[in-house]
Amino acid sequence: MSLVVVGSLAFDNIETPFGRADDVLGGAASYFSLAASVLTSVQLVAVVGADMPEEYLDLLRQRGVDLSGLQRIPDGKTFRWAGRYEYDMNVAHTLDTQLNVFADFKPNLPESYRQAEYVYLANILPSLQLGVIEQISRPRFVGLDSMNFWIGNPETRADMAPVIERVDAVFMNDAEIRQYTGSYNLFEAARQLLTQGPRVVLMKKGEHGAVAVSNEGIFVVAAYPLETVKDPTGAGDSFAGGFMGRLAEAGDTSWEGIKRAMVFGSVVASFAVEDFGVAGLLRMRREQIEERFETLRQYTAFEALAESPVS
Amino acid sequence: MSLVVVGSLAFDNIETPFGRADDVLGGAASYFSLAASVLTSVQLVAVVGADMPEEYLDLLRQRGVDLSGLQRIPDGKTFRWAGRYEYDMNVAHTLDTQLNVFADFKPNLPESYRQAEYVYLANILPSLQLGVIEQISRPRFVGLDSMNFWIGNPETRADMAPVIERVDAVFMNDAEIRQYTGSYNLFEAARQLLTQGPRVVLMKKGEHGAVAVSNEGIFVVAAYPLETVKDPTGAGDSFAGGFMGRLAEAGDTSWEGIKRAMVFGSVVASFAVEDFGVAGLLRMRREQIEERFETLRQYTAFEALAESPVS
Numbered sequence: 001m002s003l004v005v006v007g008s009l010a011f012d013n014i015e016t017p018f019g020r021a022d023d024v025l026g027g028a029a030s031y032f033s034l035a036a037s038v039l040t041s042v043q044l045v046a047v048v049g050a051d052m053p054e055e056y057l058d059l060l061r062q063r064g065v066d067l068s069g070l071q072r073i074p075d076g077k078t079f080r081w082a083g084r085y086e087y088d089m090n091v092a093h094t095l096d097t098q099l100n101v102f103a104d105f106k107p108n109l110p111e112s113y114r115q116a117e118y119v120y121l122a123n124i125l126p127s128l129q130l131g132v133i134e135q136i137s138r139p140r141f142v143g144l145d146s147m148n149f150w151i152g153n154p155e156t157r158a159d160m161a162p163v164i165e166r167v168d169a170v171f172m173n174d175a176e177i178r179q180y181t182g183s184y185n186l187f188e189a190a191r192q193l194l195t196q197g198p199r200v201v202l203m204k205k206g207e208h209g210a211v212a213v214s215n216e217g218i219f220v221v222a223a224y225p226l227e228t229v230k231d232p233t234g235a236g237d238s239f240a241g242g243f244m245g246r247l248a249e250a251g252d253t254s255w256e257g258i259k260r261a262m263v264f265g266s267v268v269a270s271f272a273v274e275d276f277g278v279a280g281l282l283r284m285r286r287e288q289i290e291e292r293f294e295t296l297r298q299y300t301a302f303e304a305l306a307e308s309p310v311s
Numbered sequence: 312m313s314l315v316v317v318g319s320l321a322f323d324n325i326e327t328p329f330g331r332a333d334d335v336l337g338g339a340a341s342y343f344s345l346a347a348s349v350l351t352s353v354q355l356v357a358v359v360g361a362d363m364p365e366e367y368l369d370l371l372r373q374r375g376v377d378l379s380g381l382q383r384i385p386d387g388k389t390f391r392w393a394g395r396y397e398y399d400m401n402v403a404h405t406l407d408t409q410l411n412v413f414a415d416f417k418p419n420l421p422e423s424y425r426q427a428e429y430v431y432l433a434n435i436l437p438s439l440q441l442g443v444i445e446q447i448s449r450p451r452f453v454g455l456d457s458m459n460f461w462i463g464n465p466e467t468r469a470d471m472a473p474v475i476e477r478v479d480a481v482f483m484n485d486a487e488i489r490q491y492t493g494s495y496n497l498f499e500a501a502r503q504l505l506t507q508g509p510r511v512v513l514m515k516k517g518e519h520g521a522v523a524v525s526n527e528g529i530f531v532v533a534a535y536p537l538e539t540v541k542d543p544t545g546a547g548d549s550f551a552g553g554f555m556g557r558l559a560e561a562g563d564t565s566w567e568g569i570k571r572a573m574v575f576g577s578v579v580a581s582f583a584v585e586d587f588g589v590a591g592l593l594r595m596r597r598e599q600i601e602e603r604f605e606t607l608r609q610y611t612a613f614e615a616l617a618e619s620p621v622s
Contacts, residue, residue: 017495087495184328184398187538208519211536218610222531225522227498259613290616299529300611302570305601 002066003248005032006045006107006132007122007145007237009052009070013082013096014276016089018230024277025056026081028122028145031234034281035241035268036120037063038289040248043113045069045132047105049076059282068110076101089232090206109135118248120240121167123147126159133166141253142167143244144198145236151179165197168253171240173204187213200258202243204236212262216255221262224270224296231276235269238281242268242289267292313377314559316343317356317418317443318433318456318548320363320381324393324407325587327400329541335588336367337392339433339456342545345592346552346579347431348374349600351559354424356380356443358416360387370593379421387412400543401517420446429559431551432478434458437470444477452564453478454555455509456547462490476508479564482551484515498524511569513554515547523573527566532573535581535607542587546580549592553579553600578603 012026029046036042043066048057050072057067079102082095107128117140121129126146133142144167150156160180164170170193174186183189190201190213200214209223243265250257270292271284323337340357347353354377359368361383368378390413393406418439428451432440437457444453455478461467471491475481481504485497494500501512501524511525518540520533554576561568581603582595 185538185540187536191538205519208516209531209533218536219613220520220533220536220611221613222520222533225498225529225531227496227502229496256614260616263613293616297613297615300531302530302532302574302608303567304608305571305604 002041002043002116003036003118003120003244004043004045004069004109004113004116004132004136005029005036005120005122005241005244006129007032007120007124008079008102009046009048010079010081010102011051012233012277013080014231014233015084016231016276017085017087019276021231021276025059026233026277027079028234028237030060030278031237031272031281032120032122032241032244033060033065034063034278035238035272036245036248037065038268038284038286039242039245039264040118042066042245043069043116045107045109045113047071047073047076047101049078049101050074052078059278066112069108069113071105071108073101078102083233085232089229092233107132107135117141118244119143120244121145121163122237122240126150126156126163129163130159130166133163141169141244141247143169143171143240145171145240146176146180148176148179151176161196164193167198169200169202170198171202171204171236173206173236177201177203186211187218202262204239206232206235209266210239210262212258214255214258219259219262221259221266222296222300224267224292225299226270226274229273232273233277234281235273238272239265239269242266263293263296264289267296313352313354313427314347314429314431314555315354315356315380315420315424315427315443315447316340316347316431316433316552316555317440318343318431318435319390319413320357320359321390321392321413322362323544323588324391325542325544326395327542327587328396328398330587332542332587336370337544337588338390339545339548341371341589342548342583342592343431343433343552343555344371344376345374345589346549346583347556347559348376349579349595349597350553350556350575351429353377353556354380354427356418356420356424358382358384358412360389360412361385363389370589377423380419380424382416382419384412389413394544396543400540403544418443418446428452429555430454431555432456432474433548433551437461437467437474440474441470441477444474452480452555452558454480454482454513454551456482456551457487457491459487459490462487472507475504478509480511480513481509482513482515482547484517484547488512488514497522498529513573515550517543517546520577521550521573523569525566525569530570530573532570532577533607533611535578535603536610537581537585540584543584544588545592546584549583550576550580553577574604574607575600578607
């Protein structure tokens with residue numbers, strides 16, 4: 001089934017202890033689309049200026065990403081982000097943000113997108129996220145990303161509640177869920193969020209993996225163990241892309257389906273962080289995802305006590 | 312099989328955002344012994360002053376902990392530690408340390424301890440840890456804890472290598488393994504440590520669980536999800552107690568046995584952090600460990616792709 005994503009395309013400047021990359025393709029919707037399009041067909045809604053080179057858009061087209069929802073502002077400049085990571089790469093230090101055409105972005109979905117069953121609302125103004133949901137006739141599973149920026153501002157924070165009420169999954173990192181709920185304990189915080197509408201809360205913990213909390217249960221997935229991590233930019237959106245892409249591919253939104261989709265998310269994010277920008281995702285092939293899925297299963301599985309001869 | 316532990320008994324003063332506890336029983340060997348003694352018989356080597364009340368020692372005796380290796384210094388004072396945790400309870404802020412009788416501790420094992428097959432060297436001077444190994448005639452599995460304090464001092468750091476060479480498992484947290492190996496990536500760091508002698512490196516990640524790296528494979532265990540965490544003091548030693556206690560109980564040091572012992576460690580640590588000091592461990596019952604073992608299995612297990620009807 002096809003999967004609609006609404007979010008940013010950007011130029012990124014990235015510095016990590018392992019090198020730097022300048023003016024590379026970035027933005028939540030880029031990472032998400034490249035992550036998900038290995039698994040399912042992706043329809044993108046975003047905005048760029050005249051400065052976005054065709055060769056960057058070709059990276060998306062080559063993966064079959066539908067760009068008919070991409071707005072181009074002829075006299076505008078594309079969103080830019082610059083960030084730096086120290087050795088503790090769990091924290092990005094934003095050096096510069098230039099919203100440019102993204103500041104006036106009004107997502108308008110082409111008719112061909114409106115029957116989509118799977119929708120991912122990347123980090124844009126909560127009021128715009130709500131507008132997107134309203135343009136989809138019968139969404140089956142909507143994933144929502146959010147950010148400390150909207151949580152910290154009382155006005156945009158107030159706009160978040162009606163969005164959260166209408167989505168199936170909320171993606172937040174540790175700090176965001178604590179900030180939004182005011183509860184330090186992550187499991188208590190997730191349960192509080194569940195009472196507000198979503199079926200599942202997906203807590204992203206960077207190099208420590210992710211945890212899903214729902215009324216159906218808890219599922220903890222490890223990050224895929226890597227000996228090389230070069231650039232964590234886009235890890236969260238790649239995780240979401242792997243997750244939503246798998247849901248759409250399998251058409252399975254059962255709790256078992258959600259667990260597996262979490263593992264896909266974790267594995268897909270591992271490809272993203274192994275190289276700068278989207279380079280790791282561009283090289284990722286479907287069969288590699290399945291290989292790492294199985295490896296991660298071996299790294300985390302253990303037998304029940306009853307199966308053991310010794311207890 | 313019996314399990315020898317060498318480490319500290321202490322008085323702790325603990326402050327967390329959820330309350331405080333003063334002059335409570337603490338020290339690595341207390342947590343370890345109370346954690347492991349639910350699973351196997353524990354023989355303790357430690358030192359206390361005249362100020363250690365019998366009622367504290369009775370807590371250990373009631374669990375069957377053998378105290379014949381406990382030295383008492385009639386004119387001495389017991390080791391004291393005071394620490395505070397902020398909301399981010401992964402980091403302890405040490406407010407005060409008084410080594411007292413622990414400063415002159417020379418572990419001397421009673422004859423009845425020297426046939427032990429399982430040994431845990433808690434955080435004491437590396438040169439003393441080596442002395443303990445030499446007093447055990449034929450150890451089958453030796454676990455070693457270490458600490459930033461010894462790694463940071465060139466002299467004691469030099470003493471660590473001959474100990475690491477002779478143990479089976481090294482327990483370190485993220486910061487310690489990075490500091491000791493000089494490698495930021497944890498998997499690279501663990502592989503480097505493996506070349507120095509141990510069979511397995513056990514990386515403790517606090518609320519994010521633990522990872523075992525050996526030449527036989529990698530195993531990632533989640534922390535047991537808790538809605539209440541009151542005091543993380545002793546979590547690492549409780550993890551080690553659950554791990555070593557299970558190994559000794561099952562007599563199974565295969566890679567499968569090590570995986571299960573990791574899960575025992577994670578579960579036992581969850582009881583420790585639910586209450587102040589050793590209170591959580593004192594209430595822990597064997598059947599509760601098995602319940603949480605099974606729950607954690609459910610929280611982390613997922614099916615192989617080949618088993619799925621959808622892929």
